[in-house]
Amino acid sequence: xxxxxxxxxxxxxxxxxxxxxxxxxxxxxxxxxxxxxxxxxxxxxxxxxxxxxxxxxxxxxxxxxxxxxxxxxxxxxxxxxxxxxxxxxxxxxxxxxxxxxxxxxxxxxxxxxx
Amino acid sequence: xxxxxxxxxxxxxxxxxxxxxxxxxxxxxxxxxxxxxxxxxxxxxxxxxxxxxxxxxxxxxxxxxxxxxxxxxxxxxxxxxxxxxxxxxxxxxxxxxxxxxxxxxxxxxxxx
Numbered sequence: 001x002x003x004x005x006x007x008x009x010x011x012x013x014x015x016x017x018x019x020x021x022x023x024x025x026x027x028x029x030x031x032x033x034x035x036x037x038x039x040x041x042x043x044x045x046x047x048x049x050x051x052x053x054x055x056x057x058x059x060x061x062x063x064x065x066x067x068x069x070x071x072x073x074x075x076x077x078x079x080x081x082x083x084x085x086x087x088x089x090x091x092x093x094x095x096x097x098x099x100x101x102x103x104x105x106x107x108x109x110x111x112x113x114x
Numbered sequence: 115x116x117x118x119x120x121x122x123x124x125x126x127x128x129x130x131x132x133x134x135x136x137x138x139x140x141x142x143x144x145x146x147x148x149x150x151x152x153x154x155x156x157x158x159x160x161x162x163x164x165x166x167x168x169x170x171x172x173x174x175x176x177x178x179x180x181x182x183x184x185x186x187x188x189x190x191x192x193x194x195x196x197x198x199x200x201x202x203x204x205x206x207x208x209x210x211x212x213x214x215x216x217x218x219x220x221x222x223x224x225x226x
Contacts, residue, residue, distance in 0.1 A: 043216040056213045100146050105157040
């Protein structure tokens, strides 16, 4: 079974631009969660999608948004980029997102904002 | 605020020794916990999950959960230099959502 895939793997943007990141979960998995990882803050939850609906959201500004498609693929968008948005963005998939389901991470997208 | 706490380390052990990594959590209702290993520059890799009190063994890894004391631990037997990484404890997950709460991670260094 193929793992979680994320594209692109690396991105360099300038302040004020916007960016879209993509995540394809493990086949059959319907829950996709997004996390931001920075050296100072560790792994921070952004949001989770299940069956095309946002089920939970972390404490991030409205510039961070996402969506999920009917095939469970998910995209995350960040508008009006700031220097502090430089981070590793990770998506994780699980079969149903219930408390006993294991989450599996993709390789991540490393975003650098100049 | 539900919290998961870990000692950031680094924890240094000689090759062949047992490495003991610990994690405490604040929500008494927590049911599921996960240990991830993350090599520098890579994404987290799930190595153990535990749902009930007691021990769960998988190869050189043993996860321990003590709900009364609200701690989770990971033991790595016969530690190898390749085990050098950051170990992340995750949980509790909020019911019916995909929100994992991570500790800050413990850096393990296994010295040859």
